Amino acid sequence: xxxxxxxxxxxxxxxxxxxxxxxxxxxxxxxxxxxxxxxxxxxxxxxxxxxxxxxxxxxxxxxxxxxxxxxxxxxxxxxxxxxxxxxxxxxxxxxxxxxxxxxxxxxxxxxxxxxxxxxxxxxxxxxxxxxxxxxxxxxxxxxxxxxxxxxxxxxxxxxxxxxxxxxxxxxxxxxxxxxxxxxxxxxxxxxxxxxxxxxxxxxxxxxxxxxxxxxxxxxxxxxxxxxxxxxxxxxxxxxxxxxxxxxxxxxxxxxxxxxxxxxxxxxxxxxxxxxxxxxxxxxxxxxxxxxxxxxxxxxxxxxxxx
Numbered sequence: 001x002x003x004x005x006x007x008x009x010x011x012x013x014x015x016x017x018x019x020x021x022x023x024x025x026x027x028x029x030x031x032x033x034x035x036x037x038x039x040x041x042x043x044x045x046x047x048x049x050x051x052x053x054x055x056x057x058x059x060x061x062x063x064x065x066x067x068x069x070x071x072x073x074x075x076x077x078x079x080x081x082x083x084x085x086x087x088x089x090x091x092x093x094x095x096x097x098x099x100x101x102x103x104x105x106x107x108x109x110x111x112x113x114x115x116x117x118x119x120x121x122x123x124x125x126x127x128x129x130x131x132x133x134x135x136x137x138x139x140x141x142x143x144x145x146x147x148x149x150x151x152x153x154x155x156x157x158x159x160x161x162x163x164x165x166x167x168x169x170x171x172x173x174x175x176x177x178x179x180x181x182x183x184x185x186x187x188x189x190x191x192x193x194x195x196x197x198x199x200x201x202x203x204x205x206x207x208x209x210x211x212x213x214x215x216x217x218x219x220x221x222x223x224x225x226x227x228x229x230x231x232x233x234x235x236x237x238x239x240x241x242x243x244x245x246x247x248x249x250x251x252x253x254x255x256x257x258x259x260x261x262x263x264x265x266x267x268x269x270x271x272x273x274x275x276x277x278x279x280x281x282x283x284x285x286x287x288x289x290x291x292x293x294x295x296x297x298x299x300x301x302x303x304x305x306x
Contacts, residue, residue: 005097008117009070012058016118019306021055021299023292024069024114024122024152030059030076031085031104032266033125034281040080042285044073046292050123053296058119060110062088065100069117079104087262089142107154108146111225115150120213120302122152123295125288126160126190127227129168131264132251139264140171147225148175153213153302155295157287158188158195158229161240162247162268165195172227173200178216179227182209182294188231191283192240199229206294210301230294236286238279246275 008016015022025046030039047057058070061079068075079085079102088096088103090112096103105113107127114122128141141163147154159168169187172179181187181199189195203209209228216222231237250271259267272280 005065006067006069006113006116009058009068009072012056012070012117015056019303021296021303022058022119022121023050023055023295023299024110024119025050025057025059025292026107026110026122026124027059027061027079027104028087028106029125029288030079032087033269034284036080038281038285040076042288043076043080046123046288049289049292050296053293054300055121055296058114058117060105060113062093062096062101062103062105064102065097067093067097067113067116069113069119078102087266090146091142107143108141111146111150111152111154114152120152120217121155121295121299123155123288123291125156125284125291126158127154127156128265129159129163129165130171132162132164134164134167144168144171144175144177147172147177147227149223150225151217151223153209153226153228153298155228155230155291155298157190157232157291159190160265161190161192161195161243162251162265162272165189165197169197169200175224176222177224177227178212178222179229180209180212181229181231184231186231188229189240190287191232191238191243191280193231193234193237194240196240206297206301209298210305213298213302214305228294228298230291232283232287233290236283238276238283243272243276243280246272246280249275
């Protein structure tokens with residue numbers, strides 16, 4: 001990628017040059033995941049959490065056809081309010097660059113740009129995966145394909161609970177993507193600390209996770225990403241049995257309306273917010289905060305390994 005199509009914020013560039021910890025942050029959650037002004041407040045707070053835990057935040061987006069690694073306050077505001085910010089996965093990046101448009105990056109696109117900037121750790125809310133009914137529809141998030149080829153550790157609260165968690169874990173196994181859970185033997189399900197599935201591998205704390213990353217990308221020379229699932233704090237979770245009924249109702253409405261493609265996830269998350277009287281939004285903000293803190297600690301521990 002030529003220098004005029006990727007711009008790294010000076011603070012981020014300095015940290016990378018000095019070998020200090022940097023954490024990538026996605027922008028779709030700002031433009032398409034939360035309402036205004038909650039999205040701006042959340043983005044600003046998450047960057048502060050990353051700094052408080054010893055790392056430099058690098059929120060990623062495409063603005064006017066330029067990949068931005070690290071954003072100024074006015075650029076965060078633009079992402080949160082501009083009506084023509086496209087939800088962008090990896091395949092959309094060439095179009096955004098060629099046509100000089102704005103794009104909010106999904107997990108997949110954020111991973112790709114983070115890797116181009118040599119950032120190894122990325123914090124998000126939840127990762128995409130195989131949609132319910134995906135065995136018939138083949139509706140599978142591009143996040144999984146990106147995990148297979150891009151060596152970035154992605155800290156999330158697990159696979160989004162609107163998806164088929166079991167099939168997604170199977171798909172990640174097939175792709176050879178390591179999946180670990182921090183501090184739990186249970187795999188979480190975004191709003192909830194449990195999903196009914198066991199943790200593929202458990203590690204405890206940032207130092208163990210950083211050592212895992214070093215082993216994967218150092219002596220073993222793996223080229224895949226690493227999925228780090230971080231259960232939502234107990235005080236903020238919505239129990240799985242409770243949220244499942246809400247999700248089932250939202251999925252039924254989705255089918256009735258015939259909504260497909262990239263509109264599926266924003267619609268479902270929006271309906272779940274409505275049906276839980278905002279409780280799911282509160283949980284979403286809490287888990288993003290939690291993931292940002294862990295990601296920063298992991299980035300610091302990984303940087304210390306040299």
